[in-house]
Amino acid sequence: MDVVCLEAERKFSLATPVEKALNFDMKAAGEKRKLQLHKLEEMHLHACESSKFYKSKVKSYHDRKIVQRNFQPGQQVLLFNSRLRLFLRKLKSKWSGPFVIKSVKHYGAVEFEEPNSGRSWMVNGQRITPYLGGEVEKLTIVIHLNDPRLSEVSS
Structure with missing residues (x-):
């Protein structure tokens, strides 16, 4: 016999009678698997609905932020x-x-x-x-400062 088969037989012989009954009851295992798949499908649908709701909220928020601007040729x-x-x-x-x-x-x-x-x-x-304006007026102020060291030297 194959080593894998021997190992499987050894594990099966050590199992409790309850584990043996659960492993061989195909109808109960099938029903349990169906329930798990239905729960998984329900969670998936709930996640899809939540995602759609979130996307619609974000889209409406961003659409409100878009400013409608009307431009004409020559502007x-x-x-x-x-x-x-x-x-x-x-x-x-x-x-x-x-x-x-x-x-x-x-x-x-x-x-x-x-x-x-x-x-x-x-x-x-x-x-x-x-663009709202033409040239911007620039105000410049010129202040002439005298260097105090130069005034002392000349006197």
Whole structure:
């Protein structure tokens, strides 16, 4: 006989009568397995329902956060540069532009062009904002300071 068969026979002979009855009662084992499968299926369906509910809540939350913007061709806009990671500077602006809108496509896509070079490309409408002004007035103050050491030397 095979070694595996001998080992199985030895374990079976050491088993209690209750274990022997449970192992040989195929109908009871089948029913128990069916109950386990039904419980597993019920847990799976509950998990799917919970996942769908969570996804719908998150989608509605994010859809509320989307701002509807209406752009017209010829309007000036600024582009948000989200890939500005190479030169981390506190005072460097993340907005570039102004650019002129060439056309507005469906679902928020906007084609615009750079006025100086005439180069045009498409971007997501959520990355742009209207450009509201022209040149910004810069106020500069010049204060002339006298060096106290120079005034002592000349006197």
